[in-house]
Amino acid sequence: MTAPWPARSGTGLSWPHLLPLHQGHSGRQAGWRKLQALKLCLLPKPRAAEMEARGGACGGSAPAPEAPSDSARPFGVASDEEPSGGPGSQESCGPPRADEEVQGALPGPEEGAPTHLGVHELSGQTSLDKKYNRGTKDSGKPGKMSGTGDTSQRGDLPTPGPRDDEDVTAEGWRSRRKHVFVLSEAGKPIYSRYGNEEALSATMGVMMALVSFIQSGDNAIRSIYSDDRTLVFLQQGPLVLVAVSRTPQSAAQLRCELLGVHAQIVSVLTRAGVARVFERQRSYDLRRLLAGSERILDSLLDGAEREPGFLLGAVRCLPLPAPFRDSLGALLQRATAPSLAFSILAAGRHLVTAAQERAVLEDCRLDPADLHLLLNLVGASSAFRAGEVWAPVCLPRFNPDGFFYAYVSYLGDNTDYAICLVLLSTDREAFHALAGCKRIVEEGLQALGASRVLAGGGVGLPSYGVSAVGAPDLRHFLYKPFDVPDNYRQLPQFTSPEMEGPYASECERQRLFDLYYHLHGRLHSPSRPLRLIYHVAEKETLLAWVTPKFELYACFNPLVTKSGAIHAVTKLLRWVKREEDRLFIRYPPKYSTAPVRHGPNRTDSALENGL
Numbered sequence: 001m002t003a004p005w006p007a008r009s010g011t012g013l014s015w016p017h018l019l020p021l022h023q024g025h026s027g028r029q030a031g032w033r034k035l036q037a038l039k040l041c042l043l044p045k046p047r048a049a050e051m052e053a054r055g056g057a058c059g060g061s062a063p064a065p066e067a068p069s070d071s072a073r074p075f076g077v078a079s080d081e082e083p084s085g086g087p088g089s090q091e092s093c094g095p096p097r098a099d100e101e102v103q104g105a106l107p108g109p110e111e112g113a114p115t116h117l118g119v120h121e122l123s124g125q126t127s128l129d130k131k132y133n134r135g136t137k138d139s140g141k142p143g144k145m146s147g148t149g150d151t152s153q154r155g156d157l158p159t160p161g162p163r164d165d166e167d168v169t170a171e172g173w174r175s176r177r178k179h180v181f182v183l184s185e186a187g188k189p190i191y192s193r194y195g196n197e198e199a200l201s202a203t204m205g206v207m208m209a210l211v212s213f214i215q216s217g218d219n220a221i222r223s224i225y226s227d228d229r230t231l232v233f234l235q236q237g238p239l240v241l242v243a244v245s246r247t248p249q250s251a252a253q254l255r256c257e258l259l260g261v262h263a264q265i266v267s268v269l270t271r272a273g274v275a276r277v278f279e280r281q282r283s284y285d286l287r288r289l290l291a292g293s294e295r296i297l298d299s300l301l302d303g304a305e306r307e308p309g310f311l312l313g314a315v316r317c318l319p320l321p322a323p324f325r326d327s328l329g330a331l332l333q334r335a336t337a338p339s340l341a342f343s344i345l346a347a348g349r350h351l352v353t354a355a356q357e358r359a360v361l362e363d364c365r366l367d368p369a370d371l372h373l374l375l376n377l378v379g380a381s382s383a384f385r386a387g388e389v390w391a392p393v394c395l396p397r398f399n400p401d402g403f404f405y406a407y408v409s410y411l412g413d414n415t416d417y418a419i420c421l422v423l424l425s426t427d428r429e430a431f432h433a434l435a436g437c438k439r440i441v442e443e444g445l446q447a448l449g450a451s452r453v454l455a456g457g458g459v460g461l462p463s464y465g466v467s468a469v470g471a472p473d474l475r476h477f478l479y480k481p482f483d484v485p486d487n488y489r490q491l492p493q494f495t496s497p498e499m500e501g502p503y504a505s506e507c508e509r510q511r512l513f514d515l516y517y518h519l520h521g522r523l524h525s526p527s528r529p530l531r532l533i534y535h536v537a538e539k540e541t542l543l544a545w546v547t548p549k550f551e552l553y554a555c556f557n558p559l560v561t562k563s564g565a566i567h568a569v570t571k572l573l574r575w576v577k578r579e580e581d582r583l584f585i586r587y588p589p590k591y592s593t594a595p596v597r598h599g600p601n602r603t604d605s606a607l608e609n610g611l
Helices: 025-042 127-132 134-138 198-215 251-269 271-280 294-306 308-312 322-334 358-363 368-380 431-448 450-454 506-523 562-583
Strands: 098-100 178-184 189-192 223-225 230-236 239-245 315-317 340-347 350-357 389-393 404-411 419-425 474-481 532-536 541-546 550-556
Touching: 178 198, 178 251, 178 294, 189 198, 198 230, 198 239, 230 251, 239 251, 251 271, 251 294, 251 308, 251 368, 251 506, 294 308, 294 368, 294 506, 308 315, 308 368, 308 474, 308 506, 315 368, 322 340, 322 350, 322 431, 340 368, 340 431, 350 358, 368 419, 404 431, 419 431, 431 450, 474 562, 506 532, 506 541, 506 550, 541 562, 550 562
Parallel strands: 315 350
Antiparallel strands: 098 532, 178 189, 178 239, 223 230, 230 239, 340 350, 340 419, 389 404, 404 419, 474 550, 532 541, 541 550
16 A cells, blocks of 8 residues: 655755646646645745656656655654755744754553444444534544543543534634645545535645646656645545645655555545446545545544654553453453454553464564554444444555454443453454454453453553653653564554653643654654754753664753763663563464354455455
8 A cells, every 4th residue: 555655856846847848838827827726725925845756857857766665654654854944834832943963872332232334334423414514523422531531641532623614715724733635536525634625625626636737747746845834745546635734744754644544544445445436437426435434534633643653653552560461362362253363452542452363473463554543443433332333344554455344342331441342353244253252351351350450540541650760851752662572473562651741731742742753754764864863952852762672752851961861761771671561562462263164364355345
């Protein structure tokens, strides 16, 4: 699904130079009018723009070399080189004022019949709701899980306000930090993060006209930069995705978010299903199949701004005592059925534990991008809380053209703990067998006293504060280990403490995440990747460090010295080493199931899997 993209040629182009040189005068005038229309819609007061293109028609430049893609990290791949002038526009909680590179190394569900869901029911909204009441886009969204505390760190999904009622001509809509649009090759609107798609049909038509105009010169538009906006274009088959951002994110990071949006659409329809629809009718309105799923895409984009796992390409594990987590893994190993491929226990966006069938484990592992999509689908859809739910779901990284069949059920009394069991099977008739697995898991959780452990003493899900490290200058950190046992193909994981102190407000948390995005883009720049960065900002000092064993982002108070930061990082690394069995799943459980006679396998087409 992830296509490699060329590195930027580095040629700065003004708006008129976006036009292919071989076009005649009338063609250049028409193209210029289209560009001006797009500029008026999306880019107020632009001074200059740059465009990355494959091929050399624009400005006579030679084709740029292909840069390798990181298919395993759809939200956290190496970033493109930043345009001159910094990492993007700066908000009121703005950028660091200085950078300095450091040399050298540092030391209970409802009982009854199961709920069978189709595409329209996944978000709890019908197509009639979509047509006659656009304000219901966020209606019925599950609220904050009981006893989970801070939503930004405990894994719960934010509850955004109605977005379809926004006036797309108002300044408030234009001043949003980030817009995301999805449209078809025919210019049909499919999704807009803010505002009504129908009201934006003209704007999306201009976007598609711009894409088509550049393609007519055997080029592909990739990104446009203005004084305070970055536009990123991504074409995936018959779909075109566009991001318009005022954040410090690089073009590559925005492109990864667009890949995530496309993957979420594929998780509902499969790649083959989307392709077949547009092969039959190029002007088909895909909203008919995605009716009501806007809230799922909204939730994904909200999570990408608040959850570091999307940036790091990893999942956050719920901190648990190692013996208790091992007991949960053994419980999943006992609760098996034929055709069961994956068993997952999750709390919000936190992974509790996961088990994988041995035969699947030898072939490939569950990708963190797929797990993010799966947990987002479950968390953003109120229908999954109705009881035992049986629904088809596609994991694009595993197989973008086929469905798994997901059995989803929340376990126990949700007032005590909110643990969700997700069982993925390749057999569409396996519901009753997986319901039996759920009963085994539920009885095992009661025997283990999971309510007491997972409720964290009645104050929320288990967590920890940065004070546990014992480094007074340390405010926050993100830590992703790489040194996993070779014989275990496990999920990439990361850990971070609760947001405390100066980062209690949403604005301050967002400002810190913007800094993390900026440092990540510099560490993974393809033109000049860095190993270590010491970054002095207005309100804090940050250190970013990547080694063959880990990736670390640490935030300190603004008065810390370099020696003080080094001492704090040393203490942090020792603490993580001591606590790694509690913070991470070191040895994921495996199990074996009997083969299914005449059952589908993971290579089944989407049609065979019931699209």
